Amino acid sequence: MAGQTIGRIAAAADCKVQTVRYYESIGLLPEPVRSPGNQRLYGAATVERLRFIRHARALAFPIDAIRDLLSLADRPDQPCDAVDSIARTQLLEVEQRIDRLTALKTELERMIAQCSGGHIANCRVIESLGDHDLCVTDHGEEGGLGPPQR
Amino acid sequence: MAGQTIGRIAAAADCKVQTVRYYESIGLLPEPVRSPGNQRLYGAATVERLRFIRHARALAFPIDAIRDLLSLADRPDQPCDAVDSIARTQLLEVEQRIDRLTALKTELERMIAQCSGGHIANCRVIESLGDHDLCVTDHGEEGGLGPPQR
DNA sequence: CTTGCACCTGCAGTCGCTGAAGGTTCTAGC
DNA sequence: GCTAGAACCTTCAGCGACTGCAGGTGCAAG
Structure with a gap:
């Protein structure tokens, strides 16, 4: 599994390529691995993360709230x-x-x-x-x- | 009638001084006369205009719509x-x-x-x-x- | 005459992207 | 192998409608 390109995951989450890079720049998405030619390659987890972000944004959650939600989602044993x-x-x-x-x-x-x-x-x-x-x-x-x- | 200072008209229209200057900079308010010391002085008409703008903004009219409304308000003989x-x-x-x-x-x-x-x-x-x-x-x-x- | 507030200009920051410029890499077809 | 063109890369500017700050000047009261 070589990973998805940025164009593919943007399409999968119904957003622009620039938006994905923007989320990375503000720390909502992790820095992905790169191809030999320096292109971003994403695994399934990041795709899910992006879809989560987009859905929360569609529900008008501010970015900071989404940041909190994501860090909570990463600790499944915590109370909700x-x-x-x-x-x-x-x-x-x-x-x-x-x-x-x-x-x-x-x-x-x-x-x-x-x-x-x-x-x-x-x-x-x-x-x-x-x-x-x-x-x-x-x-x-x-x-x-x-x-x-x- | 010497005119009102920017602070007074901002207070009268319930907005910040900077906002008044901003409206001037985008052409919603005319350039006022200045005092000998270069301070803006406003007549009653501009105060009314500012209140009009603020009320329209409070009703969520976009600036461009307000621009249109203001130029219409200046032609009372036109149909509405x-x-x-x-x-x-x-x-x-x-x-x-x-x-x-x-x-x-x-x-x-x-x-x-x-x-x-x-x-x-x-x-x-x-x-x-x-x-x-x-x-x-x-x-x-x-x-x-x-x-x-x- | 001094204190201190109100005013001045100009510019950066807000929020969440979006677009463009100018260059590189990948992929498909021949 | 070669070429065309799509997709990628970085960096930066711009959107709307203000807001805030820095660094300086004017003015009115005591």
């Missing part, structure tokens, strides 16, 4: 409280983002509903954007204010 | 269809983000619920992260895969 806690934290984050976006949705719907289709001088959308006090919800910050938590 | 359309697009984006996050939430809840509190070797959370096929929803991409649309 820590894993649970990371996942619960992530669930909370996602729920908070949904809540904030739902407030935005409400506000946008209200603004749009008030528009009677006239001219910009009387446009409720423009007016609402100019005056936060017209808002009914407390859509605090989502949309870039503060760290994005992607 | 274009404004409406930008707002509807934004509403759609927000709804799509909510949908994607809801799928993530479902998946996270499922993973967490399956965890029986044992050891990592049997941890369902770890296992689920390693195998995308265990997912019940099609949580495509939200969490950094693709442009963030903040």
